[in-house]
Amino acid sequence: MFDTQENRYVTRGVNELVPKEIQRHCFQLTDEKAKEAEIQLDYLQIFEFNRND
Template sequence: METRKLFSSDRYVTRGVHEVVPFELQLLLWSILEKRQVRGEQLDYLQVFELSAEWVDGEPVQKVVNRQEQPFQQEVFYVDHIENLAIGVTVWIIDSGEYSTAILPEEY
């Protein structure tokens, strides 16, 4: 029996994520997971994304910290040219086996 790759099924976004995370940033979070799979990394069913901003050369830059528990991994991404930054937001992307959902922790 063929094993399914995590985060490869239907994808959903909760109302909370839709309201506080700009669409282009939502796409980036899913893209990060795709790139990690292409690199051959073992992904946990729960991916945590912490969104904040840092100032670089006088300009705000979106900072995205992606981490997981099993096996523990953490990677930091910086993205410029994001029109609306998400600051102080944590997003969980959870693979349930049937579908994947981007959700705010307080919606769980």
């Protein structure tokens, strides 16, 4: 399911509100999790962000 050569998709809201650097980091975390997971990850991964002002 997680082929790093496949296209990556984000919602319009994420694309508008989350900096590209953080988006890339999330994809990197997903790739690492997929490599170490004992089970197959599904195509939908959800990240929760907390803003510290």
